Amino acid sequence: xxxxxxxxxxxxxxxxxxxxxxxxxxxxxxxxxxxxxxxxxxxxxxxxxxxxxxxxxxxxxxxxxxxxxxxxxxxxxxxxxxxxxxxxxxxxxxxxxxxxxxxxxxxxxxxxxxxxxxxxxxxxxxxxxxxxxxxxxxxxxxxxxxxxxxxxxxxxxxxxxxxxxxxxxxxxxxxxxxxxxxxxxxxxxxxxxxxxxxxxxxxxxxxxxxxxxxxxxx
Ligand code: ZN
Numbered sequence: 570x571x572x573x574x575x576x577x578x579x580x581x582x583x584x585x586x587x588x589x590x591x592x593x594x595x596x597x598x599x600x601x602x603x604x605x606x607x608x609x610x611x612x613x614x615x616x617x618x619x620x621x622x623x624x625x626x627x628x629x630x631x632x633x634x635x636x637x638x639x640x641x642x643x644x645x646x647x648x649x650x651x652x653x654x655x656x657x658x659x660x661x662x663x664x665x666x667x668x669x670x671x672x673x674x675x676x677x678x679x680x681x682x683x684x685x686x687x688x689x690x691x692x693x694x695x696x697x698x699x700x701x702x703x704x705x706x707x708x709x710x711x712x713x714x715x716x717x718x719x720x721x722x723x724x725x726x727x728x729x730x731x732x733x734x735x736x737x738x739x740x741x742x743x744x745x746x747x748x749x750x751x752x753x754x755x756x757x758x759x760x761x762x763x764x765x766x767x768x769x770x771x772x773x774x775x776x777x778x779x780x781x782x783x784x785x786x787x
């Protein structure tokens with residue numbers, strides 16, 4: 570079983586991983602997607618998680634794996650129909666994740682109107698940092714997200730640019746899925762996604778919150 574670790578030493582077994590797509594205008598533009606009227610929601614299985622220092626294995630059925638650095642939320646006490654004003658208080662912590670995406674596979678599936686699971690949920694598709702306790706983050710809409718590959722900066726975004734802010738994401742998701750302790754929410758990626766290849770060293774960082782270093786199996 571995969572667990573989410575909080576820097577206080579507390580651990581929670583990871584439940585479902587809910588992901589928001591197309592939540593930053595600049596990233597929607599770079600992929601040529603339409604801005605959704607409601608948040609795009611998909612899931613990754615807990616089995617796709619690797620931790621800091623882990624190794625990404627790109628599946629043989631893809632030739633184009635992309636990194637997407639994202640603010641990650643850890644649910645502490647969940648519920649159904651959580652109002653926006655109570656949403657942030659339901660979190661146990663904040664961290665950083667890399668939503669690995671097999672872009673070539675996803676593009677084919679999208680064209681056919683098929684689900685994305687094999688492009689988003691394969692083993693090692695969800696590198697996830699430790700979580701800092703939620704009370705240590707003042708405003709989740711004022712966080713910088715930086716992604717470097719082999720020391721070169723590829724993504725540099727800010728959560729101020731989210732279309733759906735964190736409280737609204739939690740509230741919306743809780744109308745569809747009962748949120749439970751240990752659930753993880755990925756909040757979408759800013760612009761700058763790009764291909765990774767075997768041997769690459771990836772660092773995703775939200776300064777003052779979390780840092781995650783992983784490599785791609787050579
Ligand atoms: Zn994503």
